[in-house]
Amino acid sequence: MKLGVVKAYLKKEFIDLWRSKMIVMIYLIPMMVVILFGYGIRMEVTHSRTVIIDRDNTKMSQEIIRAFSTTKYFDTVVLNITDSEAIRRIKQNKTDLFIIIPHNFEKNLLHSRNAEVAVYIDGSFPLRATTLEGYVQGVFLNQLEKNGVKVPFEINQRNFFNESMRDENGIIPGLIGLTMLIAPAIIAALLIVKEKEAGTIFNFYSSPVSKTEFLIAKLTPPFIMHSLNTFILFLIAVYIFKVPFKGSFLLYFLATEIYIIISIGIGLLVSIITSRQVTALVLTIIITVIPGFLYSGILMPISSMTGESYIEAHLFPVMYYNHLLYDAFLINQGFNSPKNVEYFLILIFYALTLLFIGSLLLKKELK
């Protein structure tokens, strides 16, 4: 390996990147993803359009209606319509749920006869429906408690890591993990495949540049540029979304740098098996986005996975990085926890393996 060659090649790559305006994309796209999705993805359901059909019209039913209209979860309207009209409203997507308080509700309740309420929820989005079901039951239970109905248990809930139960605290670090998996991979893959498609890869085939030199020159620019993203995304998380940062910045920084190398390694592998930029792009997106989402722990905690998905989660590097990422943001165990150290080493192992396989498979000749 000759340093002079690497230096010259690197310079060429940087100039190339600068001229192709790709440099804007390298910073713009990850920022946009985190900001847009950060504002856009909400797992909690608020302001669901609720219709209450009050056929009882008593003090109790009024109180329940008031309870519903004071929470942020429901935007309540009281309407006097028939069941089928209400269902039509759901079909028109004008209403998310409706609650029917039947005639004699208060009377039945006070005489401890079986009092019933019917709740109809639009189930097309199952998570939304399940969440709403829980909220509705919560409001009713609360209301009963206030009216002196005895509760046999008191649940003393302590929230760890995300004490204030803000959605953003979980989602934003997850998004950083997702972008750091996708973006470097795309750039790395495209930088190599671009040469293949334009035919300029023959410069590499025919010149005395060695494989190592080529790889260093090709992969260093995306690595350095995305390293800066580590800071940008951190600042967005902490200052725009006010995600608490309780842990060590060093852990966050090191883990992210290694993760970028992993991502670049994935891009390298993609660039070897593809010869068209579209194919490379779509392939990279497909193989990074899905595991990136699935095994991030946002959608489903790893501890809840069983069978194949549990094994798959452990096969992809996503899970290990996200564990460290959440530790840095919310948990603060740092390198004191053996599990973190273990995961950190696993990440290093992934990075080295991917780069090694990539450089083995890269051919310096026509196929």
Next chain:
Amino acid sequence: MKKFLAVFKKEILVFLRNVGLVFILIYAFTFDIYVAGKGIEVKPRNVSVGYVNYSGELLPQKILAHLHAPEFQKPKRFLNEKELKKAVFNKEIMVGIIFDKDFEKNFIQKRAAKLNVIIDSTAAAQAEVSVQYLTQTIYSMIDGKMPVDIKVYKLFNPNSNSKWFMSLSELLSVTTMLSLVLIAVVFVREKEAGTWDIMLLMPANGALIMFAKVFSQIFIITVGLVMGIGLILFGVFGVPINGNLFYFFLLTFFFIMAMGGIALVIAAYSNSVLEVSQYTVLVVMPLLFLSGAWTPIHSMAPWLQKLSVISPVKYYIEGAQSIFFRGTEFIDLLPYFTGEIIIGAVLFYLGYRRMGKLF
């Protein structure tokens, strides 16, 4: 018409010869949707539970026995609070229950028994729902003491089968992305390969070439959609179709025309497939996220809600969900069609004008 068909046929052939692209289309419309439907379980299931018991055996065991599949895993016993906390910190346990010393005694003596629950609330909504499950389970255990019977009916998907929703969502996302990429690439490829001038020399006018190219891609995407819906949605997941499938394809057509308009603008401005990809990502992300596919539009910030009115994807996704799940009649689907057609016409006209300058 003959010329139109000739260009149309040529584009289909070019597509079929690009094995990689064919493979990606098939992959995206089958396997990708399968994985998304199968793998992503949005409601909490199989939540890992750990417990420490300082109290008597009887009542805690009774409670724990009620925490079962599919919502909860078999509770794991820990010797002391420290061990349990360590497991929570290592993310091995999501919900930890601590039975205090006088828990059982208090319950029997009808004093308020306090149940300590620690929960990993990194994913806030999930944690919230898990605690609700726990509460519900305990309440159902002491059934009969509940004075109100809350009967919940979940319409259209009574068992909350998230596979239906996830697979349809993924199908629509794939359609969105591919319609942008394919239509833009079909133009840019000519630029990049240097065959643009040859294309201009064809004995056909610009508008005809443009329409033939766009329609050839619409055809390809429709084939993919039929494949995805037939094999994966209906075949594997048994997604119900409560409305009319014909309306869905009609809506899809208008939607792809709208996306085609955006794709034409992208194609006009980019000189390489690489640039197409970057612009596509820039456009697709906000479009998908403003669509309400993942987050209910009503839970978004008000300024975003206003912005989503001009998103073609919003009408498409809401319309498609209404057709598949809500079984909405045509008259109530009209808002979606109107929105889609107006936005589609505007976007396609803009794209057509921008692209037309290059002919």
